[in-house]
Amino acid sequence: GESVGLHLPTLSVQEGDNSIINCAYSNSASDYFIWYKQESGKGPQFIIDIRSNMDKRQGQRVTVLLNKTVKHLSLQIAATQPGDSAVYFCAVSGGADGLTFGKGTHLIIQP
Amino acid sequence: EAGVVQSPRYKIIEKKQPVAFWCNPISGHNTLYWYLQNLGQGPELLIRYENEEAVDDSQLPKDRFSAERLKGVDSTLKIQPAELGDSAVYLCASSLGSPNTGELFFGEGSRLTVL
Numbered sequence: 001g002e003s004v005g006l007h008l009p010t011l012s013v014q015e016g017d018n019s020i021i022n023c024a025y026s027n028s029a030s031d032y033f034i035w036y037k038q039e040s041g042k043g044p045q046f047i048i049d050i051r052s053n054m055d056k057r058q059g060q061r062v063t064v065l066l067n068k069t070v071k072h073l074s075l076q077i078a079a080t081q082p083g084d085s086a087v088y089f090c091a092v093s094g095g096a097d098g099l100t101f102g103k104g105t106h107l108i109i110q111p
Numbered sequence: 112e113a114g115v116v117q118s119p120r121y122k123i124i125e126k127k128q129p130v131a132f133w134c135n136p137i138s139g140h141n142t143l144y145w146y147l148q149n150l151g152q153g154p155e156l157l158i159r160y161e162n163e164e165a166v167d168d169s170q171l172p173k174d175r176f177s178a179e180r181l182k183g184v185d186s187t188l189k190i191q192p193a194e195l196g197d198s199a200v201y202l203c204a205s206s207l208g209s210p211n212t213g214e215l216f217f218g219e220g221s222r223l224t225v226l
Contacts, residue, residue, distance in 0.1 A: 004153075032211040043115070043202055043217030044154065089153050093211040098144065098167055101153030 002027040004092050004102040012108040019080050021105045023073040023090035030094040035064060035075045038087045038104070047075070047088075077107075085109045113137070115218035117203050123224045129191035132221040136185070136205030143180055144215065145188050146202040154202055159210070160186065193225045 003026045013019045025033075031052040036044035050057045050064045050073075057064050063076040073090050087106050091099040116135040124130050136143050141162050146154035157176065159167040162183035171178065175194070180186040190197055200220040207213055 043219045046214045098156045098210045103153050
């Protein structure tokens with residue numbers, strides 16, 4: 001089965017700086033990758049996704065990078081704001097299987 | 112458009128008591144999921160429905176957990192009897208198709224505390 005891991009349980013950055021959150025997965029057959037944001041007391045909220053036929057995708061202030069060679073996924077958040085404080089999860093899917101979530105990185109924005 | 116609705120938001124029970132959680136997915140979403148989220152961890156899939164059929168329940172502890180999705184719309188998740196280790200957040204999610212075809216939308220979760 002799939003296993004998904006994050007490199008850092010906590011990441012602290014200054015407001016206005018860029019943040020990078022990393023994720024590693026184990027199954028080379030995985031073909032769909034999603035980043036979720038979870039604020040305290042709420043359910044996970046979709047941020048951005050990417051499929052295995054791409055290596056980069058951009059959204060509003062967020063970019064996801066996929067390196068299939070080393071099975072690594074990252075989320076970049078530009079010019080972090082206080083509202084970006086949350087726990088970020090990567091989730092990975094292969095075929096019709098359900099999503100496997102990583103443990104999450106808690107992003108802390110310092111004023 | 113309403114999102115995924117779950118109830119109750121919070122539930123405190125004593126061990127060995129039963130508990131039930133309810134989920135109403137986004138209208139038109141065929142796929143419904145129940146996830147378990149322990150403190151500081153990512154969500155873990157308990158069961159996935161395609162319409163009214165449970166297509167993946169391999170992680171559901173069937174000795175005490177049960178779920179149903181009558182008529183392929185809303186769903187209930189039941190625990191009987193509850194144990195101390197069941198304290199967690201139970202998340203419901205829905206999607207239009209299978210997990211790798213698009214976004215899963217999550218509800219706000221039902222937080223269970225077993226005393």
